[in-house]
Amino acid sequence: MKKFGLSLLCLSLSTAYASDDLDMANKIRAEGFYNSEVMHTLEQLTDEIGPRLSGSPQMKKANDWTLEKLKAWGLKNVYLDPFEFGRGWSHDSASIALLSPREVSLHGIPVAWTPGTQGDVKGDVVIFDAASIADLAQYKGKLKGKIIMMGAGKNIEAPENSVFQRYDSGELSTLTEFDVMRAPSHSPWVTSDRRDGAMQRYNFQTTLSTFLKEEQVAGVIYRSWRQGGLINVFGSDHRVGKTFPVPALIIEAEHYNLLSRMIDNGKTPKLSLNIDARFHDNDRNAYNTIAEIPGSDKNPEIVMVGGHLDSWHASDGAVDNGAGVAVSMEAVRILQALNFKPKRTIRIGLWSGEEQGLFGSAAYVDEHFATRPKPTDKNEQALPSYLWKDQGWPIETKADHDKFSVYFNMDNGSGRFRGIYTEGNVAAKSIFGNWFSPYSDLSTGTITNQSTGGTDHESFDDVGLPGFQFIQDKLDYGSRLHHTHIDSIDHVVEADLKQASVILAGFLYKAAMADERMPRKPMPKDISNLQKQQMKLKADKARKNRDKKGNKNLEINSVKN
Amino acid sequence: MKKFGLSLLCLSLSTAYASDDLDMANKIRAEGFYNSEVMHTLEQLTDEIGPRLSGSPQMKKANDWTLEKLKAWGLKNVYLDPFEFGRGWSHDSASIALLSPREVSLHGIPVAWTPGTQGDVKGDVVIFDAASIADLAQYKGKLKGKIIMMGAGKNIEAPENSVFQRYDSGELSTLTEFDVMRAPSHSPWVTSDRRDGAMQRYNFQTTLSTFLKEEQVAGVIYRSWRQGGLINVFGSDHRVGKTFPVPALIIEAEHYNLLSRMIDNGKTPKLSLNIDARFHDNDRNAYNTIAEIPGSDKNPEIVMVGGHLDSWHASDGAVDNGAGVAVSMEAVRILQALNFKPKRTIRIGLWSGEEQGLFGSAAYVDEHFATRPKPTDKNEQALPSYLWKDQGWPIETKADHDKFSVYFNMDNGSGRFRGIYTEGNVAAKSIFGNWFSPYSDLSTGTITNQSTGGTDHESFDDVGLPGFQFIQDKLDYGSRLHHTHIDSIDHVVEADLKQASVILAGFLYKAAMADERMPRKPMPKDISNLQKQQMKLKADKARKNRDKKGNKNLEINSVKN
CATH class of the missing domain: 3.50.30.30 (Glucose Oxidase; domain 1)
Structure with a gap:
């Protein structure tokens, strides 16, 4: 398996990576490693601003700061995109x-x-x-x-002895096995x-x-x-x-x-x-921060990147998800610093309301790409959306749905990129293999068709748009930092953020320049009652x-x- | 090595354990496992009394409670033994x-x-x-x-993945190797x-x-x-x-x-x-709680057991050292409940001032067994004792020094007894091997001639009296509980405390009934200036x-x- 994977990698390297691509990879690496601003960005979000609960004044500060920063870096069409959230709260x-x-x-x-x-x-x-x-x-x-x-x-119970973990090759290999029986x-x-x-x-x-x-x-x-x-x-x-x-x-x-x-x-x-x-x-809105490196094509397609800017209130939200925001911002900063003029528009979305139910990214997707019918029953409308009986069928797409290529999300702590989940999109697999190749000294580049859940790429995937998350080293994200009072910048691994920023910038570059937009899975559709019942039993x-x-x-x- | 150890064990079992001994072991196990009060004792010290900083009102409560409890169990000569400590403090x-x-x-x-x-x-x-x-x-x-x-x-730094550890056989085997070059x-x-x-x-x-x-x-x-x-x-x-x-x-x-x-x-x-x-x-005294099961011999020798009752103030001092106190008390309770009439006196000492420098046990040893010259210089007297130039030579023994057999201390968390440190006393090794034999299903009974430091058996060892600590499973004592704000009863392993109580009671029984008092190492003596200089370099x-x-x-x- 491993040997086969390696030879495949060499093949794609030789066939698909033109010399200007590798020149760009060199530039991305130099900018990302030696002129990095990723830790500075993260310090501003954590030490300076602190907890960023959706709807809180501190979250608004984070919106404003990211807006100004992205402007200062020269991004265009920078704005705060509101959506109805609910009450703000702070302590x-x-x-x-x-x-x-x-x-x-x-x-x-x-x-x-x-x-x-x-x-x-x-x-x-x-x-x-x-x-x-x-x-x-x-x-x-x-x-x-x-x-x-x-x-x-x-x-x-006695605590587990696995506080801080990186994937070993065995685990990565297991991760590539697809289980058809698993939802x-x-x-x-x-x-x-x-x-x-x-x-x-x-x-x-x-x-x-x-x-x-x-x-x-x-x-x-x-x-x-x-x-x-x-x-x-x-x-x-x-x-x-x-x-x-x-x-x-x-x-x-x-x-x-x-x-x-x-x-x-x-x-x-x-x-x-x-x-x-x-x-x-x-103000009962919350806000997503949006900015672009506009595409040079006449009617440019869209490549997106981002992560949620909001956090819980117990600490400074450094690994959940300051890290994902800082890396997403750093990736576009690197490309901007290189004066890169993409064919497709590269757009960054820094979401709010993720911790309460992916609300920011869902609202954005609803506004721009595809919408689903809302309940007509008044009682049902009064319920939180996760309780609506019908999750909204059929999906109605908007004009930009067709222009959309791909969204990359980061929200699993500060661990380095060890590979990527295709979310069952087999057509993406060989593409990603190729895109990882200039970074094979930085990442094993494991590609699995498995899915990973719980964050904003779902909002895209749910309406048939390619949305991905990387496989990240676990570190102590799940074991002790996630939503706890010690989620401070102390526990962020700087080298890992730099690695992730460079790979992410490389992926955005390739996504923006590829001949074709990212291949898609079939559109999601409602399933039969029998299937629903079976899934319910399993659930x-x-x-x-x-x-x-x-x-x-x-x-x-x-x-x- | 292992095989040899096992056959030695069988040999000692057949030669040294009389049937009345094994009958007693049966009784000790039954009382310690099925009528255990060790968790109740520990709850009183932790949940009920809480932190027991030396000199604080809560420490005095703990002295009073242990005094009353030991009396209620029928122990004799129960009293609080004062020593000059300093100011009390509480928050x-x-x-x-x-x-x-x-x-x-x-x-x-x-x-x-x-x-x-x-x-x-x-x-x-x-x-x-x-x-x-x-x-x-x-x-x-x-x-x-x-x-x-x-x-x-x-x-x-990244945290270590070894929060909760039990010894494996390899580590125990390494522990039995003696290094003559190590102080x-x-x-x-x-x-x-x-x-x-x-x-x-x-x-x-x-x-x-x-x-x-x-x-x-x-x-x-x-x-x-x-x-x-x-x-x-x-x-x-x-x-x-x-x-x-x-x-x-x-x-x-x-x-x-x-x-x-x-x-x-x-x-x-x-x-x-x-x-x-x-x-x-x-009141500038602190107090040790002392109690006895009097020996039936005419002028009985003394076997001692104990641990420090004081704690730091961050939490309830459950594993440091409620556990050691509860097990020591449980061991004498078991023997008392069995109406055991020892030849030698079994005396329990629950020390104060350990956390500040083993002061309680040192004061007790000084009062009862051996004393060392104090500084005569006034400036030196004003210093804490660990700074005195001369650590007091020669040692002057008192009458009970000769009557003393052995002291067992417990102060390394709630981990079960995996064996014992002889502190370099080779003569104790085969004796302990024999004493562990009825408990070989409970403990590997590893015996090492290495030393272990940092607690009250040192006060005995320092004046040439046999004082020992058991090898205890580390659990999370060192990794996160020692002197921290989470040293609560939640992190104590009940089964381990029962195991320790039974083995300790078994050891006290054997120590109290053995034909001879515990063999001793040569008396400590002052060393040459050259040696001191060499040790200083190493230190x-x-x-x-x-x-x-x-x-x-x-x-x-x-x-x-």
């Missing part, structure tokens, strides 16, 4: 302390889109263990002024077939929200699903009229368990909370297995990423 | 927040034995980078009202030969302390030497008249680095600190290597453990 500080039976400063971070406390709120702690609307009755009249813990503590990691079908459970959870959360408000609960405490002092944050519903009405915090699992054991032992812990947080309702089974592991069920609302 | 809460250039709640824990802030203290942050008294001049007149960072931030991991000689550097650091700290007070510095920030959000705490000098005069906090490395980078970029971060802390000067080299790794140089005062 300046939060603290939580155990007052009795003994005094301990605890470590907690607010759930996004919950109100502040207007000073210290003190209350006795009770464990609240309701999983359905029927469970609420037993708590009626008992929660006034209480601070409630969302479920009992859980034993902490793509994302698809409107799967989402749709998980709807029943999600609907139940949504209804429960809506009722719970009203119930806790009526019962005058003073505060809510969630347990971080990670251990070892890491706080993994999430948000409540951010839609107008839907935000959670009670101040809520996520605290360290160790601290949560301490409170839980105290209650088990007949104690009544008393807590003090203080959250300085606020809603921003003056239920998968969910049950996931629930056994049981670590991610704490989110107030199930969100896509 | 109820601490918070730190970045106010500008942007608002962020940071995570910090006070340095022990620094004053509280009496409300919020706000100040601009400056980096203070002085390593010698001469370096102080440049800061004169510039620090008033400032919050100073102790040095610039440091890059965070014991502890010894009065080595301590003495590191004196010059330590003296320099001490003098600098003393001058610095006065300087910061005179310059009216508002607060001091240290960087946790661990990364990933873990705060590793330490203390300042606790001696009367020597405590650090400025409120000081240790914060997450990630937060420290953020501040440092802001300063690098020309910003002036402004912080707010609030530490609710206080000194306790009404300097070792220190330089350590400094290159550079992670533990932040402590205000170098302490032994």
